[in-house]
Amino acid sequence: MKLKITNLSKTYKNGVKALDHLNLEIGAGMFGLLGPNGAGKSSLMRTIATLQKPDSGSIEFDGINILENEMELRKVLGYLPQEFGVYPNMSAKNLLDYFARLKGISSAKERDAIVKKVLEVTNLYDQRNKHVSGYSGGMKQRFGIAQLLLNNPKLIIVDEPTAGLDPAERHRFLNVLREIGTNHTVIFSTHIVDDVKELCHNMAILNGGKILAHGTPKEAEDRLRGHIWTKIIIREDLEEYKANFNVISEKYNQDNTLNIKVYSETAPNDTFINAEPQLEDVYFVALKSDQ
Incomplete structure (x- = not known):
């Protein structure tokens, strides 16, 4: 079928x-x-x-x-x-x-x-x-x-x-x-x-x-492996990071800081940590690429 x-x-x-x-x-x-x-x-x-x-x-x-x-x-x-x-x-x-x-x-x-x-x-x-x-x-x-x-x-x-x-x-x-x-x-x-x-x-x-x-879903996640990077920032800096990096999502932490995720083929800079890709990342990357 x-x-x-x-x-x-x-x-x-x-x-x-x-x-x-x-x-x-x-x-x-x-x-x-x-x-x-x-x-x-x-x-x-x-x-x-x-x-x-x-x-x-x-x-x-x-x-x-x-x-x-x-x-x-x-x-x-x-x-x-x-x-x-x-x-x-x-x-x-x-x-x-x-x-x-x-x-x-x-x-x-x-x-x-x-x-x-x-x-x-x-x-x-x-x-x-x-x-x-x-x-x-x-x-x-x-x-x-x-x-x-x-x-x-x-x-x-x-x-x-x-x-x-x-x-x-x-x-x-x-x-x-x-x-x-x-x-x-x-x-x-x-x-x-x-x-x-x-x-x-x-x-x-x-x-x-x-x-x-x-x-x-697994294939989609695997294709992003090595390309998702994360960092904790203060919320006042969000617009600056959006202007300089390909930010695909941001989430608030309990202390009111933000955990941002960036899509990049290589590390954006040495302050970012490589993250294991999730299906949510696949979704946001796809939507962002269509803009």
Whole structure:
């Protein structure tokens, strides 16, 4: 199962170029699409999910030409958008049974079995009789995963699923995605670097509708080895360092000093210490190179 995106472009009526001749190949497993807000992630997700047409380009998945055979793709697609609406006065079990009927599962026995299975996979079985409107944010997101699993999709798209979740809910949600990622092609769109680091075997960094980097997180980190340098400075000196060095990030310490990181092929000067590259560094270097 491979998703192949070729020369994909999309410009909206307001002149915003959301996708700019984008090329990308995604295989089985968890794939992280990492980028800031407004990078084009949701535009790409909606286009793959056949919810909007591109201006040009092609998309193929497992032998299906997505742009010419939308219904064929939808049969094997599971999609969780950023905003997932639910019916407030129904239990999770009844709502999933309703969705299963909409997806063409006519046998009541078959529906009972698949609903039970997806509730167990998403750790919602004990709350199956509660109204979804009373679920926490993380439980609603897991319910979203449950509904998209009803037709056993080959391709799963989740768009910014952990935004707004507290740490415990985020951890539970990522565990659910980790479990289903072993048997599906899952595209996980996010602006949270740690989500990709914890979850994804492969990734791409997107900004301005273009792919800036593509590979495994480890490969991306390895390419920066020997080129990330760090130093503690007082915050009043930050602008001077930004003017003289390629500062990619800065973080406050408890004593109100700043720990800055600089990208440089060689040591900026003898006051800097070489640092082990992190995925966050890969992200910031890619975005900075695109400015």
